[in-house]
């Protein structure tokens with residue numbers, strides 16, 4: 001339960017609804033725990049007054065000892081029953097006066113019977129509003145949690161994602177928050193009503209004990225509570241462990257599914273269908289196993305509590321019979337006892353559901369409590385515009401314990417086009433990732449126009465930088481919307497102009513709905529070259545002073561590639577550009593080339609300079625040419 005406390009602050013936005021729900025819950029509880037036993041105790045004598053054993057005993061006594069003495073004796077033995085009997089008689093007299101002696105029994109019967117649906121109505125309405133309002137408040141809290149998780153996911157450092165499966169993260173956001181939603185709804189249903197019903201029923205038993213100067217029922221009820229609580233706690237702990245396993249398996253299965261859906265071609269090409277199918281089947285098997293364990297621990301509690309309750313009622317029955325209890329009192333007490341155990345049973349279920357919810361909350365908190373790493377500075381510097389000079393000063397960087405860059409010292413004047421070359425794993429991508437602060441250097445600093453980039457707001461810094469990734473990333477929506485992502489306030493003309501610059505306009509207007517054509521998820525309905533052009537148009541539209549270009553390794557046909565190269569080189573004009581270069585042609589258009597090897601810059605110069613004196617560069621060129 002403690003785990004949920006920090007999230008109660010989200011209730012602030014729905015305080016009124018929550019309090020109304022609590023109020024309705026208390027009304028329901030009092031109507032159930034106190035009202036029902038009281039009703040049973042008072043309505044039954046009205047209906048079955050004639051067969052009431054006290055009235056029979058009274059008649060017998062009156063015959064033998066006379067009315068005065070009989071009243072005295074009965075009052076001593078059945079103090080509360082006599083009072084009630086008196087009230088009942090007064091009520092009868094009153095009704096007789098109103099409707100006449102003849103009609104009185106019928107009127108009383110109708111009145112008494114009417115109390116039952118009336119009480120049910122009050123209880124029902126209060127119960128409904130309790131569930132409705134508390135659920136509304138609970139769902140509000142859940143929405144806030146989901147929103148925080150989503151916002152947090154967008155702020156987390158890239159390192160957080162590289163160690164995790166996307167499917168598992170999706171499962172945390174969707175399945176675990178759905179689980180929490182289920183918990184919130186169940187808890188809303190019972191969390192307020194049940195404890196108060198228990199208290200109200202106990203209050204009835206206290207009142208009964210007080211009036212009858214005998215606390216047997218209250219004591220056995222109180223004594224049996226630990227019998228119920230201990231197993232609830234024991235089973236709850238196990239349940240939480242199994243629920244955590246179950247959710248983990250669910251995350252793994254989502255991982256397998258996401259992987260399979262993301263690699264449909266490769267799976268077919270390598271005939272991996274059977275292997276992936278088996279993996280998924282094994283995953284579902286494990287999930288089913290843990291799910292069954294969760295069900296076992298969750299549903300073991302209610303029968304156990306019912307057994308205890310039935311034992312206590314049987315005990316009460318035996319005791320009542322030996323002590324000559326009146327039927328009304330006995331019925332009242334048994335109803336109150338039932339009203340004690342039913343909430344305990346439900347509270348047991350709540351406890352179990354909460355444990356299950358805690359397991360899901362734990363999984364969500366892995367995201368919510370993860371360190372953000374790259375954050376905005378407390379007092380950001382505002383630059384407005386920049387020319388685009390980029391400097392690295394003694395920059396070191398490691399992925400955890402894995403060093404990736406060593407002592408990078410570099411000054412790139414505004415507008416220079418720099419190609420990054422080197423063998424695979426040399427650190428080119430890492431180097432380029434530090435400029436938009438996807439990661440911060442482990443030591444040293446990077447400056448933009450002389451200002452440490454960590455002093456700028458992330459949003460401002462990233463507004464100065466355009467990234468054209470290896471593979472164009474398109475989002476579901478129209479072609480127009482996809483280009484406009486470069487600058488959300490761009491006009492239609494500006495979007496079209498950017499498309500012209502990227503030589504995309506021609507093919508776009510030939511699409512079925514032109515700029516309004518839906519690109520499909522991840523641009524599935526466009527060719528690789530078309531997607532790249534849209535991505536380049538987006539970069540033209542953004543028009544940022546710094547450009548990071550990750551050259552595509554997957555080759556298009558020679559003609560398309562040459563044209564895309566053309567557009568890319570026009571995109572680099574006037575911008576400080578870092579190209580992660582894979583092609584000879586690109587390396588040629590660069591003003592300057594940096595040669596990377598094992599996280600160090602081992603060569604820095606123009607194409608001609610490096611070709612003349614840098615062995616490694618020459619061997620890289622050789623590899624390119626063949």
Ligand SMILES: Nc1ncnc2c1ncn2[C@@H]1O[C@H](COP(=O)(O)OP(=O)(O)OP(=O)(O)O)[C@@H](O)[C@H]1O
Pocket residue numbers: 159162399402403404422423424425426427428429430431596
């Ligand atoms: N997210 C990551 N977590 C841990 N290590 C990483 C991560 N990304 C890269 N590395 C490691 O850092 C080193 C540099 O990788 P980087 O991707 O920067 O090389 P690269 O020169 O761009 O390679 P390529 O040309 O193959 O893309 C490599 O040893 C790589 O294994």
